[in-house]
Amino acid sequence: MTGWEQVYHIGPAVTLLGGAGVVLLADMILPRGRAPFALLTLLVLALAAGWAIWHANTGTTGPSFDGAVVTDRFALFFIFLFIAATAAVTIASTDWVKKLDLSAEYYALLLVAAGSMSLLVQGNDLILIFVALETTALVQYVLVGLTRRDRSAEAGIKYLISGAVAAGLMIYGFAFLFGTTGATSLDGIASFVQAGHEEARLPLTLGFVLVAAGFGFKMALVPFHGWAPDVYQGGPTPIISFLSVASKAGGFAIALRLFYTGLGGSETFISEDWAMMFGVLAVASMLFGNIAALVQTDLRRLLGYSSIAQAGNIAIGLAAVSTGSTLGPSGVMFFLATYVATNLGAFFAVIAISQRIGSYEIGDYAGLIRRSPMLAAILMLCLLSLTGIPPTAGFIAKIYIFNSAVQAGEQWLIVLVAVAVVNTAVSAYYYLRLARTMIVDDAKDEMTFRPTLSMQVVLVFAAVTVIFVGLVPAPLISAAQRAAETLQIQ
């Protein structure tokens, strides 16, 4: 295979990254800030999605670039997820961007983030994974600090510094994995681990613990969560909505790839070790995230802590992968897909409401159902889905991921699920308290309002997705299962 044919395999990523250049080029050629950037961005996303669909249909899966890149269903599943999230954020933020004098840069950075994350999930080599992950992170630091107001700049700096520490830990872990196994390709590491080198248990454990620290930062798992509440509160909310779903999905995707495929599958001498590690991280994240969320009064901080708790829920799927079945990985993927729709819906509703009432305080949301029935209803639907109440997508996702852990039949996994169920009850308190504030309490201001048209489009789309997946989950579940099957080592 020559060099040029291989580029075909990373087509979606190349399209997205090249598209970022086109957006900037349009800004250079046309009068400043006047080009239809949002349309251009959506066009680039559509092209990348088309390419990914082409891959999915023709079945040109397999390694390229000497095995550093794989184009499998697992990668394509996440590429579709990233493209959908980026498109939704692009549409939702059109109004917000008008106030910003950096619109071309904003859309270009979004595309770079989507492109590098697409490359990340195709990565099958530690070096490529690190480069793609850090490209994503670099873009996100800039995006968080984009408005350069006090809070935004502070959030950006905090995110940058904690991210740099996480990247350092991760590359140290990569060094341990490489030093122990003598390979940077995940296949090479996998065959070393599968050969049963028990004497290498200590350096391997050091390696994957450090790597988990780096990935845990992206997923906002306790104890690597410190940045989340501050960044959620300080950063520009449309960007945070992107961050909250895309960064988390990217982190979990690459954790699945590295731990499930890279560390030699679920039947090795260390698979129980890392599964237990994720179990501990899951419990810590759920407990801390939910307890801290109980006392929040700022909605953005509440969503920040809720995202930590949800990361704990998703990590149950990682803990359950040592069972050998694809239930764990596909549970993670299905949960992430529903989480993207649910969390984006909740965030967009919060953006639309807070742009209007000028406050993120929960008390100011009082009586919202009478002021803007549509926004309040959609926000409530998403809160129900985050809690895990039928008939929403979040309910199915939680049942599925809990089931994957129970099916494994190990005692500690059943304890883990019990903790998760108790936590779900705790989380219902703060999610539904917000719903109660919106319905029962008296509004301070009776003036009604509606979101803008572009916002309505994405809100309705998110709400329909949440309900549709809740009622008809089978297609998405089977897509996740088929994608998870390609993760397994043949």
Added chain:
Amino acid sequence: MIPDEFGRVVILLGVALAFPALPLLVSYLLYLFHIRPERPDPIKHETYECGVIAEGGSWGQFNARYYLFALGFVIFDVEVVFLYPWAVIHADLAATALVKAAIFIGILAFGLAYAWKRGALEWR
């Protein structure tokens, strides 16, 4: 016994720690036994900056423009680092290597053109 590779690293670590510590220790011992005189002077405690008298505090702020130029410089510095090995062996490479280098330079040139257009190269 000749130590292995990591053993040598430990020896190097010991030498590296002893190298700055030893003169300080000797100086202190000489002072302790009244061999060297002690004559404190504020000038002795000033920051040594290659003989030039230090001006202002070390927390002074720089114009952010310096960083833009520094960033621009680093990008092209790295470009040269990548192009050197390429230039040395490019006669042995296929013709596609030329195109690949051209793509690499093209991306950087696009970045420069963008920075130029946005006025990042002007001193304001």
